[in-house]
Amino acid sequence: MDNNEIDQLVTAMAEKGRAAARKLAALSTAVKNDILLATAEQLKTQRDFIRTENEKDLAVGREKGLSPAMLDRLELSDKVIASMIQGLEEIAALPDPVGEVDDMKRRPSGITVGRMRVPLGVVGMIYESRPNVTIDAAALCLKAGNGVLLRGGSEAIHSNLALAGLLQKVLEAHAVPKEAVQVIPVTDRYGVNAMLAQEAFVDVIIPRGGEGLIRFVTENSSIPVLKHYKGVCHLYIDESGDIDKGVRIAMNSKTQRPGVCNALEGMLVHKAIAERFLPAAAKELLAAGVELLGCEQSCALVPEITPAADSDWGTEFLELKMVVKVVDDMDAAMAYIAQHGSQHTEVIVTESYVNSQRFLREVDASAVMINASSRFNDGGQFGLGAEIGISTTKLHAYGPMGLEELTTKKFIVYGQGEVRQ
């Protein structure tokens, strides 16, 4: 297909998706849950078919020389299929956000005004070669009453089409237009551009992947984008901080799963506690294999800390490596965070009421924490149920995005013939 044909195909799909979304918005919770559970059933009975289609992608991937990590993410193993099934069951069990009404108030004019939660419309998902996202994202969008247009990495095309095909069969069996969930069958990179041009039919774009993909999407979309750049998370050990809590939180935040966005990338230590805290923390972190890059003072306190290069400050390492800096006071720590943080997760360890409240109020991040591991910044841990991503920009959603963030609120008015004076 040339670009013109791709544009035509994607436009036709988006238009049908918009029409299907109107039907979805009016579906009862019971029908939506039935669809999710029937899809889980399909994943169980059609496992062989899914594996066969996935094997086609894996074979091409091996031929192309994809890295073992990429092949691993591409594979729909029994474990991954089981987690998709569990995800569908969990989303079916979550409360339906659509139709919730709040803030109903009588106004002086006589009308009663409130807000009703409604679906966004059509969600455009752009993601890398992780075919499980096809089911996870579609399930969340469906439960929130949205149509979804999916554009996964080209290496996963057979897997994605197979999974969406199962879902579409279930939709049709429930008298819902199958265009409610569509995978764009275009492996050419231009498929992304074509999707970003569907302003008339797509309400929001959610990109999941590396910083390059997300920048490309942001710069080329006139549709609003809910984006998650990167997680450069910090831990500030206050003068009054408890050493044990600090060490425990540093260890868990850095080492429990170093490759994810809510893992720690830097530690700021008040100068009055550095002499007691740093050696204790470094001992455990070094034993866990963490490489520590530090400022002059940190290196002087712990010989195993090596001098950090200028480019290390503010880096998202995503591995067992982090920077350490001794700061004069909390203001210096907060200024450092404002400069180097990515508005993802920032933590203070303190026993001071005053400092805890100042940090909470003044630090700008999607999650600001007192005496807790940065690893808690997660939809499940926060009680949102499943999440479709973590927003590090402030419009619409800031932090983990669950079902509610896939909806909006419209105003509703109950009148008895009132007119404006």
Place this chain on the structure above:
Amino acid sequence: MDNNEIDQLVTAMAEKGRAAARKLAALSTAVKNDILLATAEQLKTQRDFIRTENEKDLAVGREKGLSPAMLDRLELSDKVIASMIQGLEEIAALPDPVGEVDDMKRRPSGITVGRMRVPLGVVGMIYESRPNVTIDAAALCLKAGNGVLLRGGSEAIHSNLALAGLLQKVLEAHAVPKEAVQVIPVTDRYGVNAMLAQEAFVDVIIPRGGEGLIRFVTENSSIPVLKHYKGVCHLYIDESGDIDKGVRIAMNSKTQRPGVCNALEGMLVHKAIAERFLPAAAKELLAAGVELLGCEQSCALVPEITPAADSDWGTEFLELKMVVKVVDDMDAAMAYIAQHGSQHTEVIVTESYVNSQRFLREVDASAVMINASSRFNDGGQFGLGAEIGISTTKLHAYGPMGLEELTTKKFIVYGQGEVRQ
């Protein structure tokens, strides 16, 4: 200045605005209110200076041959100055949204999670030559703890700089960096482009003006845009509708202020009530000078209704003119609204519980009303206090945007040393 110099100037301003916004975010409510009230005081005592600067703009405008309507909007008359003063006093009296915490819940892990309302950061306002917007918008942004970068129409440059200058004097007197409120002193159209490129320092762009301006901003911004396209509002008279309520609401919605976005542009009438409703409504509307363009059936029922052209359906007339269509049932009315509406305001007149609830749930618009005038879609009427615009897209805000819509919520976590298992 050439484009390069404009880019440098605007970037420097945006960067300073970002730093000032950090200070603003931490200001107490009392100080913010003092600043607003002191600005109101300045407008009273500096009236002559404001009039002198405004006169410079008016003189250039007259020379350029601006239309009387444009000159009228450009003029800072005593009445307009009084309304700016009143606006400042009203915004000072509104509750401060910043710092509000809700949804605090204990999670199984032991942490307590909630959400705290925080400012967006820096707001970029782009608007036409109405200098009163400079004060109105700056006041709302300040109260919500945001810095603001203002780019008004070039015809109002002296007025805008004078007004912002007064505000900056007040800010400095309160030890707040004056860059919290800045007017871009560039009349070249490229000033808008330069502002739309400040993704690193500006969090949201709010354009106010005609559809052309808003499209230009949307297509050229990588910063999120809160936009208000147009208001093509409809009134559907249901089979069970009360004739008196219907006529009263049609008259008020269409004629109370025909040039604004929440005025009625089309009326859909159920065929079973058309014979009784249309002649009664047409009589009053025609007497008020409204030109009615209709479908074949409407024209047959009321001889004064003239046949509508294809291009009339879905048009935003903004004058005493509207379309009228007889429909077979409510589904046809809702399909028409989905096709021709602009997601602004849609009204049903009905005595049927079932139809009222279906319309409320299924119609997609920023405000959906039962038996009330479309003219109520307004921040003041809805109880939000002053409004900075009406969003007809669904991300972040849908409908009138008040102080709350100029903020976002971050997650906050209270822990006692918890780590993730």
